[in-house]
Amino acid sequence: MSRPRLGYRWTVCALLFAVTTVNYMDRQVLGILAPTLQRELHWSEASYGDVVSWFTFVYAFGFLVVGRWLDRVGVRRGFAVAVVAWSVAAIGHAFARTTAGFSAARALLGLGESANFPGAIKAVAEWFPKKERALATGIFNAGTNTGAIVTPLLVPWITLTFGWRWAFIVTGSLGFLWLALWLLLYRRASDQPGEPAEPAHVEVPWIRLLGQRQTWAVVIGKLMADPVWWFYLYWLPKFLDSTYGIRLSQVMAPLVVAYLAADAGSVTGGWLSGWLIKRGWTVNRARKTAMLCMALAIVPTALAPHAGGMWTAVLLVSVALAAHQGWSANVYTLASDMFPRAAVASVIGIGGFAGAMGGWLFQRATGRILDATGNNYAPIFLVCGLAYVSAWTIIHFLVPDMQPARLTASPAPRAAGVTPFPAPEKTS
Numbered sequence: 001m002s003r004p005r006l007g008y009r010w011t012v013c014a015l016l017f018a019v020t021t022v023n024y025m026d027r028q029v030l031g032i033l034a035p036t037l038q039r040e041l042h043w044s045e046a047s048y049g050d051v052v053s054w055f056t057f058v059y060a061f062g063f064l065v066v067g068r069w070l071d072r073v074g075v076r077r078g079f080a081v082a083v084v085a086w087s088v089a090a091i092g093h094a095f096a097r098t099t100a101g102f103s104a105a106r107a108l109l110g111l112g113e114s115a116n117f118p119g120a121i122k123a124v125a126e127w128f129p130k131k132e133r134a135l136a137t138g139i140f141n142a143g144t145n146t147g148a149i150v151t152p153l154l155v156p157w158i159t160l161t162f163g164w165r166w167a168f169i170v171t172g173s174l175g176f177l178w179l180a181l182w183l184l185l186y187r188r189a190s191d192q193p194g195e196p197a198e199p200a201h202v203e204v205p206w207i208r209l210l211g212q213r214q215t216w217a218v219v220i221g222k223l224m225a226d227p228v229w230w231f232y233l234y235w236l237p238k239f240l241d242s243t244y245g246i247r248l249s250q251v252m253a254p255l256v257v258a259y260l261a262a263d264a265g266s267v268t269g270g271w272l273s274g275w276l277i278k279r280g281w282t283v284n285r286a287r288k289t290a291m292l293c294m295a296l297a298i299v300p301t302a303l304a305p306h307a308g309g310m311w312t313a314v315l316l317v318s319v320a321l322a323a324h325q326g327w328s329a330n331v332y333t334l335a336s337d338m339f340p341r342a343a344v345a346s347v348i349g350i351g352g353f354a355g356a357m358g359g360w361l362f363q364r365a366t367g368r369i370l371d372a373t374g375n376n377y378a379p380i381f382l383v384c385g386l387a388y389v390s391a392w393t394i395i396h397f398l399v400p401d402m403q404p405a406r407l408t409a410s411p412a413p414r415a416a417g418v419t420p421f422p423a424p425e426k427t428s
Contacts, residue, residue, distance in 0.1 A: 016140035024147025060356035062114030067349015086112025090172030094165035118345040125336035131277040138270020138329035214338040218351040221331035224391035226355030227362035244310040261318035269326015284402035295388035297323040302385030
């Protein structure tokens, strides 16, 4: 068998983009159908809140478990199991009849979907050199915004034509179509002729990862930024409604503009650091320069509540969404810059847990702040505007030179045939 062509790794990237799009479609269907389901199933606001909360809670803890599990079983098999799990859960919504049934479906969906980002980052680490990882991450991460755009265009048509249950069935089935392509096409880079071999299995305790400054740099990058993304995802339509009187029939245009900008930012942010590396910059300098540019671009979003008109506010938020995705592409890549490939999914899992739990807490705080201030969004947007600059400062303090983490396998697993980590490449 001949070595795969150079373009094969971009085929892998395309698969990761597609599955991330499906991931976001499956999680968003319930939100779009919420008014229909509340009328048909007689849900109260509290009941709907309980159903939604199960996804976020299990999703957060799923990051810890699934990231570790992916490092054990590998990306090809792990992604396959995860997509089956979340596709079954997505379709399962169509057969739920009670609040408990929907809650169970949301919990399983959260568990399965938590594998997407640890698995995708691990696949990028297996196939892409460091100078291309942020760009590849930015491309597949753009699937989040594509899913956010496609779902509200597709789901209403399916619902009005065939009924809401078919909306869950059709979107949930897309995962199985992707799975066939994944199993047909994906192979580990080290399984290909001419590629350097890596240990088939390694073991490193979480406590050892938590003792690394490099891990905490990733955690901070997720903990302080992800809650802002969740805020935009769930509160932007409400902000436009409360501040500018934008109703449901009018909200599609500003949302499409905002998420198209986020798509562009995801790719551009990843491309920027890779371009700087190709020009001879160190990984440390390139990643941090790109992240600082993104952080500074987000600061003006603090002015969104004071904008003179709706489109001015949308422009400020669109820039922030684009910069967030550029930031996210580089933060994800930090893990593969500073850790061996066999530990990447575990580190991303820890960071993802921190980001999801931070998002859960920030959403609860947002509601209380709005209740207490009479829907005054200014203090919330101020926090959003300053979060990234603060996170960048802490990351730079934690890893000033982005030196690779020094990890070795624990003695007990090695005695059972487990190979220690190879020494990672230096980044500066």
